[in-house]
Each structure stands twice: as structure tokens, then as C-alpha cells.
Amino acid sequence: MATNSFGRLFTVTTWGESHGPALGATIDGCPPNVELNASDLQYWLDRRKPGQNKYTTQRREADEVKILSGMFEGNTTGHPIQLMIENTDQRSKDYSEIMDKFRPGHADITYWQKYGIRDYRGGGRSSARETAARVAAGGVARKALESLAPDIKICAYMVQMGPHKINRTKIDLNEIEKNPFWTPDADAAILWAEYLDKLRKSGNSVGAVIEVIASGVPAGLGAPIYGKIDTDIATAMMSINAVKGVEIGAGFESAEFTGESNADEIGFSEGKPQYNSNHAGGVLGGISTGQDIVCRFAVKPTSSILKERDTITKSGNQTSIITKGRHDPCVGIRAVPVGEAMMACVILDHLMLHRGQIGENQGEIG
Numbered sequence: 594m595a596t597n598s599f600g601r602l603f604t605v606t607t608w609g610e611s612h613g614p615a616l617g618a619t620i621d622g623c624p625p626n627v628e629l630n631a632s633d634l635q636y637w638l639d640r641r642k643p644g645q646n647k648y649t650t651q652r653r654e655a656d657e658v659k660i661l662s663g664m665f666e667g668n669t670t671g672h673p674i675q676l677m678i679e680n681t682d683q684r685s686k687d688y689s690e691i692m693d694k695f696r697p698g699h700a701d702i703t704y705w706q707k708y709g710i711r712d713y714r715g716g717g718r719s720s721a722r723e724t725a726a727r728v729a730a731g732g733v734a735r736k737a738l739e740s741l742a743p744d745i746k747i748c749a750y751m752v753q754m755g756p757h758k759i760n761r762t763k764i765d766l767n768e769i770e771k772n773p774f775w776t777p778d779a780d781a782a783i784l785w786a787e788y789l790d791k792l793r794k795s796g797n798s799v800g801a802v803i804e805v806i807a808s809g810v811p812a813g814l815g816a817p818i819y820g821k822i823d824t825d826i827a828t829a830m831m832s833i834n835a836v837k838g839v840e841i842g843a844g845f846e847s848a849e850f851t852g853e854s855n856a857d858e859i860g861f862s863e864g865k866p867q868y869n870s871n872h873a874g875g876v877l878g879g880i881s882t883g884q885d886i887v888c889r890f891a892v893k894p895t896s897s898i899l900k901e902r903d904t905i906t907k908s909g910n911q912t913s914i915i916t917k918g919r920h921d922p923c924v925g926i927r928a929v930p931v932g933e934a935m936m937a938c939v940i941l942d943h944l945m946l947h948r949g950q951i952g953e954n955q956g957e958i959g
């Protein structure tokens with residue numbers, strides 16, 4: 594059963610485990626003649642890589658990506674692109690404690706119930722090391738977008754850590770790169786640093802909310818019913834480890850609006866429709882409106898914590914567990930580049946689908 598792939602035309606299959614020799618992604622359907630080299634992908638991988646500061650796991654991985662196929666003289670050929678990242682800093686003994694026990698909140702129990710075999714070292718396939726492969730694939734998607742639709746820009750940032758939300762009047766996108774939390778609110782970064790430090794030292798963890806924006810997306814991407822662009826974005830984000838909720842535009846807040854306050858009013862200037870708000874998050878009827886596509890996803894707190902929790906062994910005996918080893922105190926931080934990568938893959942896939950069915954034609958307004 595093929596459950597390790599996503600995308601319709603730009604398809605990505607990821608492979609590998611946390612403590613295996615390597616992991617990676619196989620991309621099929623990438624357009625040819627896209628300029629690409631490993632350093633283009635490394636830039637994005639470096640943002641996700643572990644051990645960057647005290648707020649992420651202390652596992653030290655270079656996350657160096659190799660492109661093994663699908664390239665000729667610095668350009669994609671249109672054939673499958675094989676990306677590989679070696680695992681270099683595994684410490685399997687950290688996991689001997691959980692060999693026979695299930696970490697509450699982690700996938701140990703369901704992997705065991707489904708497969709009857711489980712690579713407990715680092716969580717095996719359930720480890721978020723797998724997301725390194727997605728980030729590398731997202732880098733390829735970005736390069737393809739750059740050549741097919743250079744106006745499209747994708748950017749993600751953290752808007753909430755635990756109960757602490759950013760102040761939206763203080764959003765400055767230039768701040769994102771300047772703090773360890775990828776947040777556009779410099780004051781929030783200061784508060785979160787103190788808050789997370791306390792939690793981390795006490796052996797606990799916390800959740801987060803990440804916002805992903807795709808701007809410059811032309812109107813018309815997506816398709817009705819089963820090919821909706823928002824469905825595919827939600828699926829992509831929900832597939833990221835630890836994600837428990839996804840919303841598009843006003844999302845769950847839409848339930849509080851009336852029809853009058855929710856409808857994004859439409860005007861016409863500069864030869865195109867102009868909306869006076871974006872509660873729809875850039876998608877109507879599963880099709881992009883040309884406004885920013887806005888998505889948020891909620892990430893739960895890391896389940897591998899130093900706090901003692903009740904659990905059971907494989908043989909069903911009651912016991913307790915404290916998970917040692919090197920874990921992220923707030924997995925939301927490193928989920929930011931993963932969210933961007935998934936958005937890039939979905940947008941490229943839909944751009945290619947749109948061109949395949951409709952070409953450059955569009956319904957004219959004005």
C-alpha cells in the first residue's frame with residue numbers, strides 16, 4: 594500500500610527512519626530545465642536542522658543533502674530526482690528505556706498495534722527526522738516555482754507558543770530571521786525565550802501555532818470538490834508530525850461571524866478584482882482568488898518529556914515512563930520550515946495541474 598507519497602503531478606515519496614543510515618525523498622514529475630544545486634536545498638534544510646540553539650533538540654546533524662539523480666549540468670532533466678540525507682548523530686541507547694514501553698502521546702502504541710514490529714530507536718519512521726526529506730523536496734518545489742511563477746512567495750512564522758500569542762499590530766516580517774522562534778513579533782520572542790527556558794529546564798514541553806502565507810499565487814489554481822487547493826493544503830499540513838489542527842483564512846473564527854461581516858467585499862481596479870478583506874484565506878470554492886493563501890496549523894507539545902507519565906509495556910503491564918534523550922521542547926519551532934516546504938509542494942502541484950488542464954486561458958473580468 595503506497596502511503597508514503599503525496600502530490601498528483603509533482604509527486605514526493607519520502608523514505609527512511611530516524612536511526613537508519615540515511616533518509617530522503619524521491620521526486621517524480623519535476624519540470625525539466627530548472628536550475629538546481631544541492632546548496633539551494635541546503636539553505637532550507639539549515640533552517641530545520643536540529644541543535645541550532647537551546648530551544649531545539651541537541652541532536653547534532655549536518656543534514657547535508659545529496660542529489661543523486663534527475664540532473665544534468667546543473668538543471669533538472671524531468672526524470673526522478675533522488676535526494677539523500679545521511680543520519681550521522683544517532684544515539685540508539687537513549688531509547689533502550691522505551692524498547693518495551695509506549696510513550697504517551699507518541700506513535701509507539703499505534704505503530705505496534707498496526708504492524709506488530711516497531712523500530713523504537715528515535716521513533717523509527719514516526720520520528721520527525723522524516724520532515725528533513727520534505728524540506729529538501731520543498732526546496733526543489735521552490736526552485737521550480739521560481740522559474741514557472743516567480744511572483745509566488747512562501748513564508749511561515751510562529752504566531753503562538755503555549756498560551757502566548759503574538760501581537761498582530763507588531764508583525765514585522767524582517768524579524769523572523771532574527772530570533773530562534775521564527776516569529777515576526779520581536780517582543781513575543783523575548784517573552785517566549787523566558788517561558789520556554791523555564792519549561793525546558795523543568796523537563797516539560799509546549800505546543801505552538803504556525804501561520805503559512807503563499808503570496809503572488811494567481812487566481813484559478815485548484816479545482817472543485819476533490820481537487821480543492823485548500824483540501825490539499827490542509828492534508829499536507831495535517832500530515833506533519835504533531836499537527837492537531839489546520840485552518841484556512843479566518844478558519845474556526847468564521848463560526849463567530851455573520852454573513853455580512855464574513856463576506857470579503859469585491860471591487861475592481863488596476864484591471865483586476867480587489868477584495869477589502871481576506872476571511873476566505875485566498876480560496877473560494879477550492880480555487881485560489883489571487884489573494885494571499887493563508888493557513889495556520891496547531892502543533893501539540895512534544896510527548897517525549899522528562900516528566901513521569903503512566904503507561905503500559907508491550908505485555909500489558911502497568912508501568913511509568915520518563916523519556917530521556919534529546920528532544921525538542923517546542924516542536925513548533927522546527928515545524929516552521931516544514932510548513933513552508935509542504936505549501937511549496939502543494940502550490941507547485943496545483944500550478945502544474947492548472948496549466949495541464951486550462952493552459953494560460955482565464956475567464957476575463959473587465
Ligand SMILES: Cc1cc2nc3c(=O)[nH]c(=O)nc-3n(C[C@H](O)[C@H](O)[C@H](O)COP(=O)(O)O)c2cc1C
Nearest residue numbers: 700719720721834835836896897920921924927928
Ligand atoms: C520538527 C518536529 C520535531 C519533532 N521533534 C520531536 C521530539 O524531539 N520528540 C518527540 O517526542 N516528538 C517530536 N516531534 C513530534 C513527533 O514526531 C510526533 O508527535 C509523533 O510522530 C506522533 O505523531 P502525531 O503527534 O502526529 O500523532 C516532532 C515533530 C516535528 C514536526
